Amino acid sequence: MTADEAFSAAMQAMAEQEFDVRLKPRSHPELGEILIEENLFAIGRNESPFASYDRELIAELSRRHARIFWEGGALYVADLGSKNGTSVNGVAVQEKPCRLYDRDEIGLGGTLTYRVKIAPRTTKPRRAGALLSLTLTPVRDDLGLQPIVIARFPFLVSKADEVFARYKEASPHQVNYVSRRHAHIFLKSNAPFVEDLGSTNGTFVDGKRLDEHAVELREGTVLGFAGSHFVYTVSLQREPETDPTLTTFSPVDAVAADPHANADRTTFVAAADSFLDIFCNDPGAPQDELNNDDARAEEAPPQVVERERSRAAILVRELGKAFAGGDREAKQRALRWGIPGLVLLVAIAVGVYFIGSTEREIRDLIADGAYAQALAAADEYLARNPDDAALEALGTEALLKAKLPAWIESLQAGGFDRATAVLADMKTGATHNTDAQALLGELEWIAALEQFVRERRGADAPIRMYADEERIRSLLQRWNDDAKGHQRALALIGAHVPAFKDVYAEALTHLRRLESDESVYLAAIERLNASITEELAQDRPEALDAVLNEYADKYPRLAGIDALREDLRQYVALDGAMSAGKLGPLVAVLDKLKFATPPFQEQFAKLGASRLPSADLLRHYRTASAAWREGKADQAFAALQQVSTGPWADVVARQLEHRKAVQQQFTELQQVRGSKGYDERLLAFYSSLDTDEDSWFVRATEADVRVYREKALGRANELLNQAQGMWRQYRSNGGIGGEHRLESGISGAFRSQARLLSEAHTDMQQAMRIYQLLNAADAAKWSALADEIDTETELQRRSLRDLHMVLEPGLLKAKLALIGGRSDEERKSPQ
Known part of the structure; x- marks a missing residue:
């Protein structure tokens, strides 16, 4: 049997095989399946079973909407110029009918979608009296x-x-x-x-x-x-x-x-x-x-x-007429022109036969399953005749049947490196076949899509912020550039290798999910980034807590909110340290700072160009602090004196003066050591030191402080009593109410209450530091009061920060400075 005969026999067998087609509703499962047993099925709002549906469901169906029919063993759908259109797998059916495969999805108008199920009919219906x-x-x-x-x-x-x-x-x-x-x-x-x-x-x-x-x-x-x-x-x-x-x-x-x-x-x-x-x-x-x-x-x-x-039949008929009848002159004309024409026709036919020998050979090889030989023969021929469309089509068929099954197996097993290698081999085998090269590009896209889905552990996996967006957009953009062309190409691949249809259907499922993710989650990420950028630019980082909580609740598949929360926590600490105007806490925050998300990284870069200390200033400050902690005061002063310009120069100058004052007090304290009043001056000096920044001076005076333990405890008790008195007065005055916080300025009442709270907080902190140093047993009984004052201080600070949308930023910072106290991050950082 020749290849043409085999092809004809296969087509005849397909045409004679009868199938049942079922349309399974996707958009409205309650409608039930539609069984199609005939060769032609009418779709329209007045056709069965659509006419029995609720009118709202079929409002977008036309009276003559579409037809589904069998032709040559294949199933097709044709749109009849309907108003709202017909689609297959999301692609509109336009002038020409579109072939349907098992598991394809048909859309009718904008409301009804069905999944196609095709199965061979087990018994043929009896047709008596045909x-x-x-x-x-x-x-x-x-x-x-x-x-x-x-x-x-x-x-x-x-x-x-x-x-x-x-x-x-x-x-x-x-x-x-x-x-x-x-x-x-x-x-x-x-x-x-x-x-x-x-x-x-x-x-x-x-x-x-x-x-x-x-x-x-x-x-x-x-x-x-x-x-x-x-x-x-x-x-x-x-x-x-x-x-x-x-x-x-x-x-x-x-x-x-x-x-x-x-x-x-x-x-x-x-x-x-x-x-x-x-x-x-x-x-x-x-x-x-x-x-x-x-x-x-x-x-x-x-x-x-x-x-x-048939045009050939017309030609034969006319030649027959010319030779069979008519007058003598007509016969002579026929002999004169007909015979040369016939000879020319025969010559053309013989030429076509020999020219088509390569095509027949390749068809025979494909029919016999010798796909690799057919592929080699087609590529060799196309190297000499690159514009032969028929041979390109045969070469493509041979390539797909020879190589694609191995690619499918690798892809479904998750062996993407192996799939890439198979694809590279396919490109080598189709060097001279431009049509096949285009189809291989479709396979590259599917491999990229499936690898992305598998890496994320499924199409329903969380959307990883700042990691998945670009890949999703890239995959969708590549598809949307020519969706209809991709549909045709992938359908052609499936026609040659039926096993590919499952891969194609799976890819379309994943594509639809990514399209949904783009419209919902990627759009949400863009809006969230815009909100973060706006709030940080307006110096309102505290407002982002509520924003992040809202997005976490509204978009459960959004992964990366925790990273944003951590960056927000660091940013608030950084903003507080900058607002405090102290280099010690700021440098401590900067040393531990590491933003992980783009919005905060971009804002930090802007701060570095405007508000943060320069790299040279930070270097000099770190040198000075290291020398200061080692008791090398002269080196510390020299390092700080090198900073004379810039937005933080005044802060450095104040830090230099403070350290010079500490050094002077220590020197004077050593001069009066053992004299009358030494203990009082010692305890006052000691309680003013910062345990981290002034650690050398803490160690230098610690032994004497222990000698005067009782006096030190007395000093602590005095501070505690002062703190307790101011706290009671603060409470009796009613604290700081919302009306005071909302004032458009700083009233005397607010200033007075803020002073009581701030001084109570400062005295309590100094007293507790002495207790902790001396391991005093009385520290436990004061801890509750210390916590109470500390809690009120932080409550007032948070309440003020919540008014960032109401109060002018400068006023808000001034009120926070009067309240005093420090955030959790600041309390963990040195002064």
């Missing part, structure tokens, strides 16, 4: 119309077909009343039906114009096209059922049974039309159809014309 032919006999015998015998279905009524075009010279207007796609006659459950295809002048059954529904044709039905001219009576010829020994009925028998019919004057339609052509919209067709205002017109005598579709 329809052999349908005869259309003209109602009027004075118009010269020919009877039409239709033996194969479907049959397209068209003015472009010879069946009706033959009358154009005699009755041009009547022919032009017929549309190019006027109506079609098809079989449904072994019964003939006629459906109008939206013709200009209509189709009539027993005098009634058809709407969008197909109507069954019965014996004696009067069928008219475009008015009162082309009107016929229907007669049906079925296979005899009574005696199986009877000779098979033929269309000629039907003509012989009609006394008015003549086999020589009858049009026999023995070849079926294609549903693909019938339902293919042609927006570019000439608009030469006429409206039929007068259904009755004078007609010309009949003619006898056979319906012939």
Whole structure:
């Protein structure tokens, strides 16, 4: 068997195999499945079962919306120019029908979506008394119309077909009343039906114009096209059922049974039309159809014309006429021109045969399963003949059948490196095949998509902020650049290698989820970034706590909120340290700072260019602090004195003066050591030191402080009593209420209460530091009061920060400074 014969046999087997098609509702599961058992299924708001649905569900369906049909063993869907469209896997079906595969998704309008399920039918329906032919006999015998015998279905009524075009010279207007796609006659459950295809002048059954529904044709039905001219009576010829020994009925028998019919004057339609052509919209067709205002017109005598579709048949017929009859002169002309023409035709045929030998060879190799040999032969041929489209198509088929199964296996097993290697091998095998190279680009995209999904552990995995956005956008952009082209290419791959259809369907599922993630989560991330940038630019970081909580609740698959919270915590500490105007806490925060998210990284870069100390200043300060902690005061002073300019120069100057004062006090303290009043000066000096920054001086005086333990404890008690007194006065005055915090300025009441709270807090902190140093047992009984004062201080600070949307930033910072106290981060940092 040749390759062509094998191909024809395979197509015939597919055409003879019967299938059941089920449409499983996706958008509205409650509607139930639709079973399609016929070769043609009508979709429209007045068609079954759609007419039984709630009107709101089918509001976007047109009356003639779409048709699903079988053609050559393949299933197709065609949109009939519906208002709201038909789609397959999200791609609109436009002028041409779209082939359907198992698991494809059909969208009807914007409300109904169905999943296609195709399964072979286990039993064939019995078809006793099968329809052999349908005869259309003209109602009027004075118009010269020919009877039409239709033996194969479907049959397209068209003015472009010879069946009706033959009358154009005699009755041009009547022919032009017929549309190019006027109506079609098809079989449904072994019964003939006629459906109008939206013709200009209509189709009539027993005098009634058809709407969008197909109507069954019965014996004696009067069928008219475009008015009162082309009107016929229907007669049906079925296979005899009574005696199986009877000779098979033929269309000629039907003509012989009609006394008015003549086999020589009858049009026999023995070849079926294609549903693909019938339902293919042609927006570019000439608009030469006429409206039929007068259904009755004078007609010309009949003619006898056979319906012939083959140009070769026409050529043979004309040559036959030339040699078979006519006058002598005509025969001589035929001999003079016909014979050379025939010789030329034979020569062309022989040339085509030999030219096509490579194509036949490759087809035979593919048919025999020798895909690698077919691929090598195709690539070798294309290296010499790069523009041969037929060989490119065969080379593509051989390439996919030879290599794609290994790629699919690697991809489904998660072996993406192996899949990449297979793809590289496929590119080598298709070096000279531009069509195949384009298809391999589609496989690269699918591999990138599936690898991304697997890395994230599924399409429903959380969206990782600042990690997934660009890859999602890149994958979607690559698809959206030519979605329809990608659909066609991937469908072609699936047609060659059926196992690819599962990969394709899975990829489409993941694609749809990423499209949803882009519209929901990526848009949410953009809005969140904008909010963070705005609040930080307005110096309102405290407002972001509520923003982050809102996004965490609203978008549960958003991963990365915790990283933003951590960056926000660091930023608040940084902002507090900058506002305090002390380099010690600021440097301590900077040393531990590490922002992980882009919005905070960008804001930190802006601060570095405007508000933060320069790198040189920080270097000098760190040198000075290290020397100061080692007791090398002169080196510390020299390092600080090198900073004389910049926004932080005044802070450095104050720090220098403070350290000089500490050094001076220590020197003077050593001079009066052991004298009267030494203990008081020692304890006052010691309580003023910072345990971290002034650690050298703490160690230098610690021994003497222990000697004066009792006096030190007395000093601590004095501070505690002062703190307790101010705290009681603060409480008796009613604390700091919301009306004070909301003031547009700083009133005397606010200033007075803030002073009491701040001094109580400071005295309590100094006293507790002495207790902790001396390990005093009384420290425990004061800890509750210390916590109470500390809690109130931080409560007032938080309450003020919550008013960042109301208070002017400078006023807010001034009130916070009067309250005193430090945030948790500041308390952990040295002064």
